[in-house]
Amino acid sequence: MKVGIIGATGYGGLELIRFLHNHPEVEKIDLFTSSDEGTVFSSRFGHLLTIHDEPLKKIGVNTLSNFDVIFTSTPSGVTSKLLPPLVGVGPKLIDLSGDYRLKNPHDYEKWYKKDSAPTELLKDSVYGLTEWNEEEVKKASLIANPGCYPTAVLLSILPFIKEKLIDPSYLIIDAKSGISGAGNKPSQATHFSEANENFSIYKINEHQHIPEIEQAIDLFAGVKTTISFNTHLVPMTRGILATTYAPIFEGVTEEQLIDCLLDTYKNNPFVRIVTDVNSIGTNRVKGSNFCDILVKLDKRTNRVTIIGVIDNLVKGAAGQAIQNMNVQFGLPQTDGLDVVPLFI
Amino acid sequence: MKVGIIGATGYGGLELIRFLHNHPEVEKIDLFTSSDEGTVFSSRFGHLLTIHDEPLKKIGVNTLSNFDVIFTSTPSGVTSKLLPPLVGVGPKLIDLSGDYRLKNPHDYEKWYKKDSAPTELLKDSVYGLTEWNEEEVKKASLIANPGCYPTAVLLSILPFIKEKLIDPSYLIIDAKSGISGAGNKPSQATHFSEANENFSIYKINEHQHIPEIEQAIDLFAGVKTTISFNTHLVPMTRGILATTYAPIFEGVTEEQLIDCLLDTYKNNPFVRIVTDVNSIGTNRVKGSNFCDILVKLDKRTNRVTIIGVIDNLVKGAAGQAIQNMNVQFGLPQTDGLDVVPLFI
Amino acid sequence: MKVGIIGATGYGGLELIRFLHNHPEVEKIDLFTSSDEGTVFSSRFGHLLTIHDEPLKKIGVNTLSNFDVIFTSTPSGVTSKLLPPLVGVGPKLIDLSGDYRLKNPHDYEKWYKKDSAPTELLKDSVYGLTEWNEEEVKKASLIANPGCYPTAVLLSILPFIKEKLIDPSYLIIDAKSGISGAGNKPSQATHFSEANENFSIYKINEHQHIPEIEQAIDLFAGVKTTISFNTHLVPMTRGILATTYAPIFEGVTEEQLIDCLLDTYKNNPFVRIVTDVNSIGTNRVKGSNFCDILVKLDKRTNRVTIIGVIDNLVKGAAGQAIQNMNVQFGLPQTDGLDVVPLFI
Amino acid sequence: MKVGIIGATGYGGLELIRFLHNHPEVEKIDLFTSSDEGTVFSSRFGHLLTIHDEPLKKIGVNTLSNFDVIFTSTPSGVTSKLLPPLVGVGPKLIDLSGDYRLKNPHDYEKWYKKDSAPTELLKDSVYGLTEWNEEEVKKASLIANPGCYPTAVLLSILPFIKEKLIDPSYLIIDAKSGISGAGNKPSQATHFSEANENFSIYKINEHQHIPEIEQAIDLFAGVKTTISFNTHLVPMTRGILATTYAPIFEGVTEEQLIDCLLDTYKNNPFVRIVTDVNSIGTNRVKGSNFCDILVKLDKRTNRVTIIGVIDNLVKGAAGQAIQNMNVQFGLPQTDGLDVVPLFI
Known part of the structure; x- marks a missing residue:
């Protein structure tokens, strides 16, 4: 497979390069840029010395049409304009930005405060939350790769909403992210x-991930709701931990909750159900495509505490994008992604 | 004033030493220990070289009775036994541990899983949340200095509960702390x-701070409630940020909420009301006795987001303890505590 | 005393504000800017809310002449132009930038790659390494406050060079700094x-501190030498640790070396001689004006290892500047600077 | 290949697990312990959930003899006793501790302050600095894997000593390490x-790595010398950067120095020669087996500054151990180790 990456200088792009380097089916990785044409990549990113010493290439429809898949990892507002001419000309398109996630263009304009992508393409794009949308992803030509926060939140709460174990009308979601989530631009x-x-x-x-989460709860669990969602910045580089609070429906037990998770994800290699609170934390998934989930029922309040943990740059970006590519091309989901977390 | 510190080797003790060093009315600071008698203090804590080169002293009622005030900054379960013989023999007692905070001994035993202090002393002790209990603190001979999390949480939410602006029956409190909160014992x-x-x-x-918060909501706002409260560990040394979610009572506006804060704390030098979200964070209070508070109303959900921020070792421990000492001795609250936060 | 600070938005400026706030003789602190006139200071620096809510003032000779002392904490190349009109009009001038440190304008131009300050002013300025230049500082109207690295290096090695215990012809100085040394401009x-x-x-x-160190070795120890000096960036905010290697002159013992330090600094409140290697590190001086020094003789190689540790923003900048102000005004050196390091 | 790991709970052990997981020729990894027999490995190390959920096995000669290779990653003083019965019974032995590195048992006893391994085994063991000892490693049955500091230092300075470009009689080596080098035991x-x-x-x-470095300089460059070597602790988890200062021999140019590096390592996939000072740092090799080297000649002093950078847990421990295994078994050196550094 021939892969092109647009936006290789961003942190999502760097992680795509890191994982695709070890992907068994990928034989060629080309790096594209809108502005730094000709720059030797490893002169900007020293860690890639001897690995990517070639110059960045110029973006152009002709060149890009020869690839099997194009990943776009750009700031919001870029691919809404960049991708339309590439749809249907050949390569599968996987967009890591937020431009194709919201089905309603008004939502995009309201939350992103930018012009939306063409409505038709929004309709055709497939929301790539792999574990919940595998069949659609298989057929997709344009994938809207989920946001980092939505990935951690949705994987951890969707099972309970779908199985009607928690009351979705009072979801309080308190999320925390490492600083790499803010991107590579100094401020x-x-x-x-x-x-x-x-x-x-x-x-x-x-946060612009609010409508994305609400839309996905509707899409995958059939429930329209309005969530409370806040985001915090943690002085570390990688990782998201999202803590969700919700009332249970009467009579629900912790055992039921855990079984619901185990059952939902029994065939999913990247979702791990954790039961020991001392075994959950962002460093347990660091550098990997895992999403770790833990649920606890508080009998004093009849509310659950649900924890979802991911590496924001991997399962929250590049890793899930490659997982989607694997599904699109009929490969095992773990191709190129079967790595042990770093922990320390 | 002559001051004794028991538990000087803990992080709360070290901060007491740091602030009392510059207190205008304190002329003598003696350091006591139950186990390391004779150890030259600066040989264990190099930052105190030339400042505290004297050996640690042995704890004894006779010696301690000559002090004006004794601070105890020890692990839970120590002062429940240590303080009873010292009550009434002379010095004002300010306990930074949790042993005298919960009025009901069964609560202590349930949440701390240790024997409670004598019920009588629990009754007589005064909960030292200075801004809310100044009159009682003035008269107190034994002060139970509040926990770090309760300080950040209570200062930020009590005004709204007391003024009936938010519904106290659905309080979700998601708190985050730097690692110094776990104490100085390696693990x-x-x-x-x-x-x-x-x-x-x-x-x-x-967390054992749950009953402390619920008790204080009852004490200061006259409301019995059951809260959801969780605590997270942030990879940094100092600081607590607590995020509270609650429904507003119908018709409440953000302006009312902000006015409530400004009004409640107008004469309190250590509580600052922040309105710009970019100006709140743990480094804005680092090393100081400030508590910064911010409130935002989410019109989509009719819920508020309330932020309370402190330095856990200062306003959450040593600083508030000295603030209480100042009140007990009729001194300005800011004596010894009027410092600029470090920020960086 | 009335104090003006030019360059208050830099990290050196912020530390000047932090310490001057508690200086017993300072009654007024005004903040000046060349570019952000009118900006409410605490709106940019939230940690100063309720402390410096006034707007930044415009720099002008007329206004500045009424102050007792003006601190300039600006990037290099600014005060070479800004200060000349202020010399002799009234206030003592203390420059924290590098513009007045090198006596030879060609050195400045070579190492800073900028135009030098007027040669006459270079001649008249006094290098404010307080412990080694107190008599000159007393009389100075324009002080060139030492650089952060030179302070840590010079205080730790000058005694041995002056007393002819180490061979100054082979000084290897390997210095490490926290990132705040790079200033407040994002990159x-x-x-x-x-x-x-x-x-x-x-x-x-x-590094432009090379000629500064060499010049000061000549000035204070009467030795012309060429040093090896390198600087490293440590992923922490504050602190410098400089490790110097040098051959001893034959027969010198470790005891002689330690005695030399003790003797040199016996009347200096901010220099501490450390003998236990486990008691030296940047957090032992954090937030304080201390310089900690340790020396070890390696009998295998007959070379010494000399360690100098400071907080780069305090003894390496704002603290030493205030120490110089105290000397200029005949105050105790410790006025406003007698604080306990934070350690954690 | 069947691989056994003794000391899997240490950080070296964890990294062996991480890399061997993706090694194309390794089909079985068994984890052994002297003390925690039966403990489910992932219950202690949550990041290995679903990857190593099996219990730790008991160490025994019979069991171990069936493996193709045994890695020992234990504190010093353990394998001096543990390995002798395993020599010659089957598996190749790769020891990551310091017990088999020093050829002279007195050196071990002096610097490690423990009993040495049997002299005969010391004689037979091969020092596994792969790039400099490949032929010996091929034939070795017991490999003494180099220490972390010696790896960074030796790879960066040996070429210049061997080619007589720098004067080895005055080597000043100032090394800095992330805290993982101190192991996993809390203190x-x-x-x-x-x-x-x-x-x-x-x-x-x-530091006990001093005699190891001196011995290797003798072994690989034929020079007996006495070095100055110091080690510092950096507040980060991974990475070593070693800065070496040495006089050049007369007339040597920077070009010669760089050419010497390029020539020495032209066929070595894990050594990278860096020429841009902005492109060298511990995060450029993080998580990888690379050693990055940079050299600069200071014409003012006629001394060189040589920088060697590695990930202490990879090239400085587990990675180099696997590289040695690859050489022993005739595999490409990059098997299992061809990964992109994390950078962020």
Whole structure:
């Protein structure tokens, strides 16, 4: 397989390169850019010395049409314009940005404050939450790869909503992310001396992943709801941990909740059900495509605490994108992704 | 004033030493220990070289009775036994441990899984949440200094509960703390290589600060409620940020909420009301006795997001303890505590 | 005393504000800017809310002449132009930038690659390494506050060179700094995700502090030498540790070396001689004006290892500047600086 | 191939597991312990859930003899006793501890302060610095895998000593390591709150890697010398950067130095020669088996600065051990090790 990556200089792009390097079916990886044409890639990213010493290539429809798959890992607002001419000309398209996730263009414009992608393409694009949408992904030509927060949240709460174990009308989702989620562009908030040793909250009640989560709850569990969702910045590089609180429906037991998880994900290699609270944390999935999930029932309040943990750059971005590629091409989901987390 | 510190080797003790060093009314600071008698303090804590080169002293009622105030900063289960003989013999007692916070001994035994302090002393002790209990603190001979999490949570939510702006029956409190909150005793979970770059949750729905918060909501706002409360470990040393979600009562506006905060704390030098979300974070209070509070109303859900931020070792421990001492001795609350946060 | 700070938005400026806030003789602190006139200071730096809510003032000779002392904490190349009109008009001037440190304008131009300050002013300025230049500092109207690295290096090695215990012709100085030394301007190298968990070297053999160190060795120990000096970036915010290697002169013992340190600094409150290797490290001086020094003789090689440790923003910048101000005004050196290091 | 790991709970052991998981020729990995027999491995190390859920096995000669290769990753002083009965009974032995590195038992006893391994085995063991000892490694039945610091130092300085470009009589080696090098056992010095934001030096002139480096300089470059070598602790988890200073022999140019590196390592996939100082740092090799090397000549002093960078747990431990296994079994050196560094 021949793979092209647009947006290789972003952190999602770097992780695509890292995993595709060890993918058994990928024989060629080309890196494209809109602005740094000709730059030797390893001169900007020293860790790729001897691995990607070739210059960045210019984006062009002709060149791109010869690839089997194109990953786009760009800031929001780029692929809404970049991808339309590439649809149908050959390569499968997997977009890691938010531009094709929201089906309703008004939602995109409201939350992203940018122009939406063409409505038709929004309709045709497939939301690539692999574990919940495998059949659609198989057939898709344009995949909207899920956001990092939605991946951690949805994988951990969808089973309970679908099986009517928790009340979806009062979902409080408190999410925390490592700073790599803010991307590779320097700013005061991500300047080491000001981000280090600081825990903060941002975009209170205004994060663009809110409508994405609500849409997916409707899509996969058939429930329309309005969630409370907030995001915090953790002084570390990688990892998301999302804590969700919800009331249970009467009589539900912790055993039922755990069984629901085990049953839902029994054939999914990347979702692990954790029962020991001392065994869950972002470093348990670091560098890997795993999503770890834990649920606890609080009998004092009859509310559950649900934890979903991922590496935001892997299962929350590049890893899930490759997992989707594997499904599209009929390969085992684990091709190129069967790695042990780093832990330390 | 002559001050004694029992438990000087803990992080709360070290912060007491740091602030009392610059307290205008404190002329003598003696350090006591139950186990390391004779150890030169600065040989264990190099940062105190030339400042505290004297040996640790042995704890004894006779010696301790000559002090004006004794701070105890020990693990739970120690002062329940240590303090009874010292009550009434002279010094004001300020206990930074959890042993005198819960009025009901059964609550202590249930949540701390240890023997409670004598019921009579529990009755007489005063809960030292300074801003909410100043009159009682003035008269107290034994102060139960609040826990770190309860301080951040209570200061940020009590105004709204008391003024009936939010519904206290559905409080979701998601708290995050730097690792110094786990104390100075090495363990696998606080071993650098395993704690670094890891965000985790612990004691799900079982933290001993739960009954403390519920008791204080009853005491200061007259409301009995059952809260959801969880605690997370952030890979940084200092700081607590607590995020609380609650439904508003119908018709409440964000302006009302902010006014409520401004009004409640208008004469309190250590509580700051923040309105810009980019200006709140643990590094804004680092090393200081400030508690920063921010509230946002989410009109989509009619729920509020309330943020309370403190330095867990200062306002959450040593700083508030000294603030209480100041109140007990009729000094300005800011004596010894009027410092600028470090930020970086 | 009335104090003006130019460059208050830099990290050196922020530390000046932090310490001057508690200085017993300072009654007024005004903050000046060349570009952000009118900006409410605490809206940019939330940690100063309720402390510095006033707007930044415009720099002007008339306004500045009324102050007792002006601190300039600006990037290199600014005060070479800014200060000349202020010399002699009233306030003592303390420059934290490198513009007045090198006596030879060609050295400045070579190492800083910028235009030098006027030669006359270079001649008149006094190098403010307080412990080694107190008499000159007392009389100075323009102080060139030492660089962060030179402070850690010079305080730790000058005694041995002056007393002819080590051979100054083969000094290898390997220095390491926290990232705050790179200033407050965001860049790729200081972007959290790329600086975190990374230890690197920079400006190999080209750091502008090289001529400053060599000049001061000549000035204070009467020796002309050429040093090897390199600087590394440590993934932490504050602190410098400099490790120097040098051959001893024949027959010198470790006891002589330690005695030399003790003797040199016996009346200096901010220099501490450490003998236990487990008691030296950047967190032992964090947030304070201390310089900790340790020396070990390696009998296998007849070379010494000398360690100098400071907080780069305090003894390496703002703290030493205030120490110099105290000396200029005949105050105790410790005024406003007598604080306990944070340690954690 | 069947592989056994003794000491799987250490950080070296965990990295062996991580890399062997993706090794094309390894079909079975068994984990052994001297103390925790029966413990389900993933219950202690949550990141291995679903990957190593089997219990730890008891160490026994009979069991171990059936493996093709045994890795021992234990504290010093263990394999000196553990390995002798296993020599010659079947499996290739690769020891990651220091017990078989020093040829002279007195050196071991002096620097490690423990009993040495049997002299005969010391004689037969092969020092596994792969790039410099490939022919011996091929034939070895017992490999002493190099220490982390010696790997970074030797790979970066040996070429220049062997080619007589630098003067080996005055080598100053200043090394810095992430905290994982201190192992997985909690202590005060590695307790998060005390290790975080702290840069320190340890074991001044007494590190046990000193004789190992001197012995290897003699072995591979035929030079007996006495080095200055110090080690520092960096507040990050992974990575070593070693900075070496040495005088050049007269007339040597930087070009010659770089050519020497390029020539020495032209056929070695894991050594990369870096020429841009902005492209060298521990995160450029993180998680990989690369050693990055950079050399700069300082014309002012006629001394070189040589930088060697590795991931201490990979090229400095598990990675190099697997590289040695590959050589022993005639496999490509890159089998199982051809991964892209994480960078962030």
